[in-house]
Amino acid sequence: MKRTYFLLLLLVLNLAVQSCSDDQFSSLTKGGGAPGPVRDVRVENLPGAVKLSYVLPADENLLYVKAVYRLKSGEVESKASYLTDNITLEGFGDESEREVTLYAVSRSEKESAPVTVTIKPLTAPVFTVYQSLTAQETFGGIVVNFENTSADTKRVNSNMVIGVLTWDDSLGEWKQIDTHYSGLAKDQFAVRGLESRPYKFGIFIRDRWDNHSDTLKTTLKPVYEEEISKARWRDVRGLYPVPQTGVLPVSGNHMVEAVDYSTAYPIKNLWDGNVSNFFHTKTSFELPVWIPFDLGEPVKLSRYKIWQRPVSGIYFSHGNPHEWEIWGTNTPQDPASWVQLAHEIMVKPSGLPVGQNSADDRTVAAAGMEYDFRPDAPPVRYLAWKHIDNWASIQGEYGFLHMNELSLWGQLGQ
Structure with a gap:
């Protein structure tokens, strides 16, 4: 019995070694051709984003749909599983028309013929949030208020970074003194630890794709506190x-x-x-x-x-x-x-x-x-x-x- 067990163990180890020597980065399957393209693409423009819906090709080897498009950072790709019939693309920093190219991709990583659609995203959340910015003095600093209407729908990524600057007269430049993170529809935060004297403040919005708003500039005098x-x-x-x-x-x-x-x-x-x-x-x-x-x-x-x-x-x-x-x-x-x-x-x-x-x-x-x-x-x-x-x-x-x-x-x- 022990001899039989030992021979079986050697056989399993030999198979494992052979398996490890194979190419681990090969396609899921080597057979099959390229799938057909998606069709009947429908475009829904969103704030700083777009949702594309489509009809998938009838191909059992279909694995995902790939979208190729350009953002501020350059050309990027997004993928959606064959289990869904839509894909949402985010990160657009302006409202200009642009093209998105869709590919259906098989399990062997073979791409269909491209399908190109024109999109025109709505105003990105960084700019609508910027329009809502207000600031007023408070004890030891300032209070900043803003609204993010995109956060109400949860249809696009609404997380924002709000940066606060002060003007440094000695250096002749702006320096950042605080950063606030929020994905809320309505939010408020305070910048504290400042003296009770006039400061020139600058407040800007940035999103995860590095889209920036303008800078809101205002002069305020914090109220004394300790x-x-x-x-x-x-x-x-x-x-x-x-x-x-x-x-x-x-x-x-x-x-x-x-x-x-x-x-x-x-x-x-x-x-x-x-x-x-x-x-x-x-x-x-x-x-x-x-x-x-x-x-x-x-x-x-x-x-x-x-x-x-x-x-x-x-x-x-x-x-x-x-x-x-x-x-x-x-x-x-x-x-x-x-x-x-x-x-x-x-x-x-x-x-x-x-x-x-x-x-x-x-x-x-x-x-x-x-x-x-x-x-x-x-x-x-x-x-x-x-x-x-x-x-x-x-x-x-x-x-x-x-x-x-x-x-x-x-x-x-x-």
């Missing part, structure tokens, strides 16, 4: 009444204060200046829960930044905050004195499902995500994070919170 020191922040859970801001949806009880998961993840990790440590509450709280703390002095708050915990390297998941409110007061002993300063729902830049992150998602989350307080919010000494839900339990009735760091900006002595 980062609030965390040296005097302290935990005040258990010291004051919980505000009576409604009842919990399941039990009908009032909100409770969230307590720490363990001594390993205390609330002080939220303001220790280390974005690698994290604060973690106990799990299975009925939501929302209340997390108050003391800043040590009244502050007119302008904005804040939060850093998520990357669970197994994944952001926008698990106990990271999804929806929340921030409340403030100067008299925490009076439950009725608390006022709402902010309400946010975190949006993932890519829009991908929970558990899937794009490179932009990771970049944005790792840098910390920034939000504004209400401009009419009063100066307050005491803050409370009202945790409404997390990414693992969106609109859920039970959940928990973890977060790596919280930073605040504003004006002291107000």
Whole structure:
């Protein structure tokens, strides 16, 4: 029996060696001629793109349809499987007429006769987004708003890069100070860390095919702010009444204060200046829960930044905050004195499902995500994070919170 097994093993190894010596880059099949061409091509012009629909040739050896066309970068090819009867081509930076050549390709990589069609793409998203750009001064910088109508349809790639420049008088040239990535239909971002003096700004749009808009130029003066020191922040859970801001949806009880998961993840990790440590509450709280703390002095708050915990390297998941409110007061002993300063729902830049992150998602989350307080919010000494839900339990009735760091900006002595 052992001898028979050994001979069989030698035979298998010999066949494997012969197989490895064959040309691994040969066609799927060596037989068959070129397929017939596609026919009845229909053109649907889209923003910066075109959708071509066609009738496939009746050929069992057909593998894909290839489109050859020119972009700013030169001649490119796109392919569509034989399982579909259309192909969408993207990346066109102008509305001029041009030709696209289609080939049906067999499993042996033999091409049909070419079929050429004329297309005329609509205005590329970079230019329509540029037309919607607005910018205004805010605390420590500027806020940029824009709309991307192409993102509503999801029929073309709508991801954009928005670059912000400032003019450097000493060098006599523009320098880039910020970059924002977005595929949203309507978005806003802030450029911060600037002095309260006039700046000449330039804002432009770029897409993944390196199509550029013009540059919007404007002069704005950021409003003064400073980062609030965390040296005097302290935990005040258990010291004051919980505000009576409604009842919990399941039990009908009032909100409770969230307590720490363990001594390993205390609330002080939220303001220790280390974005690698994290604060973690106990799990299975009925939501929302209340997390108050003391800043040590009244502050007119302008904005804040939060850093998520990357669970197994994944952001926008698990106990990271999804929806929340921030409340403030100067008299925490009076439950009725608390006022709402902010309400946010975190949006993932890519829009991908929970558990899937794009490179932009990771970049944005790792840098910390920034939000504004209400401009009419009063100066307050005491803050409370009202945790409404997390990414693992969106609109859920039970959940928990973890977060790596919280930073605040504003004006002291107000």
